[in-house]
Amino acid sequence: MASATGGPIPGAAIHEDTVVPAGxxxxxxxxxxxxxxxxxxxxxxxxxxLCYNAADPADRYNAANTIKLNNNIYLGEGCVLWSLRARKMMTIVEDTCGSHDTLYGCCSIEIDEVRFGKTKTRGCQSNFEAELAKHGLGEKDMAANVNFFMFVPVAADGAVAIAEGLSKAGDYVDLRAEMDLLVVISNCPERDNPAAGGEPTPVRAIVYTPR
Ligand SMILES: [Zn+2]
Structure with missing residues (x-):
């Protein structure tokens, strides 16, 4: 496809280059x-x-280990995504945004009913479950996920909420796989909080071998 900010990647061997539609x-x-x-x-x-050890999907991204071993609740360049069994899964090797959320998990049909009083047909939870099913996994394989490009400021008293995102058009994050992985994303369909800026938009995912 035509190049956009964040691509092409000079010298890289591209294995997949996909625009993931909004939601x-x-x-x-x-x-x-x-x-x-x-x-x-x-x-x-x-x-x-979310990401999973391809050889053993029970060993998967773990938010608490990631926070403990990075000594921070925000992810940025140099941070590692750690697994349930405290193995390195991915390292953030480039990041033009600077802050990614580890705390807030995903939206779901059920929580949107509670929070917003709206009956929806999809959320990130059901998106994850549908995508995991393609790989023989499902609801029981869910974990608290990373939210790339989502900003969740925490006040000194512990008050926390989703704020307007910090990412600009074309911002990107590059993750190096530290083991063979299955990665799964839900390009958040949320319209009732600032997670997707009120209007969900496409993102681009490129899998590549660097030069
Ligand atoms: Zn969502």
Whole structure:
């Protein structure tokens, strides 16, 4: 496809280059050493993200271990995504946004009913479950996910909420796989909080081997 900000990647061997429509899920298998670039094409679009050890999906992204071992609740360049069994899964090797959420998990049909009094037909939870089903996984394999490009400030008294996203059109994050992985995203369909800037937009996912 035509190049956009964040691509093309000079010298890279591209294995997949996909525009994930607003509100849709996507998944890919990524080999150790290869990279995933997620591009927020229009800005302020939350990308809900999970990853699993391809050889043993019970060992999966773990938010608490990631917070403890990065000593921070926000993810940025140099941070590692750690697994349930405290193994390195992915390292953020480039990041033009600077802050990604580890706390807030994903939206769902059920929580939107509670929070907003609206009966919806999809949320990131159901997106994840549908995408995981393609790989023989499901609801029981869910974990608290990363939210790339989502900003969740925490006040000194512990007050917390989703704020307007910090990402600009074309901001991207590059993740290096530290083991063979299954990665799953839900390109958040939420319209009732600032996670997707009130209007969900497409993102681009590129799987590649760097030069
Ligand atoms: Zn969502």
């Amino acid at each position: 849709e899920p996507w998944s890919a298998r990524i080999q150790k050493g290869d990279r995933l670039r997620l591009i927020d094409l229009e800005g302020r679009q939350a990308v809900d993200f």
